[in-house]
Amino acid sequence: MIRSELIQIIADENPHLYQRDVERIVNTVFEEITEAMARGDRVELRGFGAFSVKKRDARTGRNPRTGETVDVEEKFVPFFKTGKLLRDRLNGLENTEEE
Amino acid sequence: MGEKTLTRMDLSEAVFNEVGLSRNESAQLVESVLEHMSDALVRGEQVKISSFGTFSVREKAARVGRNPKTGEEVPIHPRRVLTFRPSHLMKDRVADGNRKK
Numbered sequence: 001m002i003r004s005e006l007i008q009i010i011a012d013e014n015p016h017l018y019q020r021d022v023e024r025i026v027n028t029v030f031e032e033i034t035e036a037m038a039r040g041d042r043v044e045l046r047g048f049g050a051f052s053v054k055k056r057d058a059r060t061g062r063n064p065r066t067g068e069t070v071d072v073e074e075k076f077v078p079f080f081k082t083g084k085l086l087r088d089r090l091n092g093l094e095n096t097e098e099e
Numbered sequence: 100m101g102e103k104t105l106t107r108m109d110l111s112e113a114v115f116n117e118v119g120l121s122r123n124e125s126a127q128l129v130e131s132v133l134e135h136m137s138d139a140l141v142r143g144e145q146v147k148i149s150s151f152g153t154f155s156v157r158e159k160a161a162r163v164g165r166n167p168k169t170g171e172e173v174p175i176h177p178r179r180v181l182t183f184r185p186s187h188l189m190k191d192r193v194a195d196g197n198r199k200k
Contacts, residue, residue, distance in 0.1 A: 001139040001146045009135050010128065021118050025125075029132050030151045032105070032113045034189050038196030041103040043110075048133045049181070053193055076197035078152070078190060080183035089141050090156060090179040 003030075037078050047085035054079045107133075140181060152185040 003026065011022040033051055036043050043051040058074040088094075111126040120128070136146050136154065146154040156179050164175040185193070 001136070001144050003148045003151075006132065006135055006146075006148075010131055013131065014128075017120075021120075024117055025114050025128050026132055028114050028117045029110055029129055030148055032110050034151065034192055036103075036105050036109075037189070038192045039102070040197050041105055043105045045107060045110075045133060048137060049183075053197055055197075075194050078183075078185040078193045080152075080154075080185075082181040086137050086140070086181065089137065090181060 040076070045083065047083045049083040049086060050081050052079050052081070053077070143179075148186075150186050150188045152183055152189055154181060154183050156180070157182055 007019075007023050007026050010026065011017065011019045014022065017025075033043050037051055037053050040053055042053075045051075053076050056075050056077055059072050061070050061072045062068065063070055082090075107126065107129055110129045111122065114120070114129055115122050115125040118125070139146050140154055140156055143156055145156070159178050159180055161177045162175050164173050165171065166173055
């Protein structure tokens with residue numbers, strides 16, 4: 001499934017909405033999540049999962065081709081942890097308790 | 100960092116501010132986005148959101164695990180796990196936004 005298919009499914013389910021509004025709605029959801037993480041905030045969507053930012057410490061890396069050492073600065077990376085309900089659903093356990 | 104935790108409510112509020120819908124309908128639409136993504140993943144499909152990232156389902160083989168506290172061996176059954184790979188755009192935005200000034 002890609003973004004445009006997701007938009008199409010939701011547009012089909014909501015014939016009273018303009019397609020362009022459904023597009024804005026779907027885009028807003030993903031944009032809000034990205035913006036939150038860019039600020040260092042977490043986004044917790046119970047049952048689905050949680051987006052957070054993890055810090056990777058500075059380290060001395062090595063260029064695998066030349067063997068040369070390089071200093072890698074500390075950096076922040078996006079991280080997603082699957083929610084319990086979705087994890088259970090992926091494994092065929094439909095009616096389990098919400099986390 | 101990690102100042103705040105956003106929830107469905109914050110996403111609904113953003114949708115409410117973006118489009119002229121009721122708060123209730125905005126909340127339902129956010130839910131609908133998450134549900135359709137979940138359903139696709141449960142069917143084993145990949146969910147690829149351009150400029151955001153890709154969710155994929157991976158099959159994990161059975162293995163023998165160990166309770167780290169008791170040292171006891173426990174069988175871990177084969178299972179399906181979800182992985183999220185952020186897009187380059189998201190990685191860059193998160194790295195830039197959190198970089199120490």
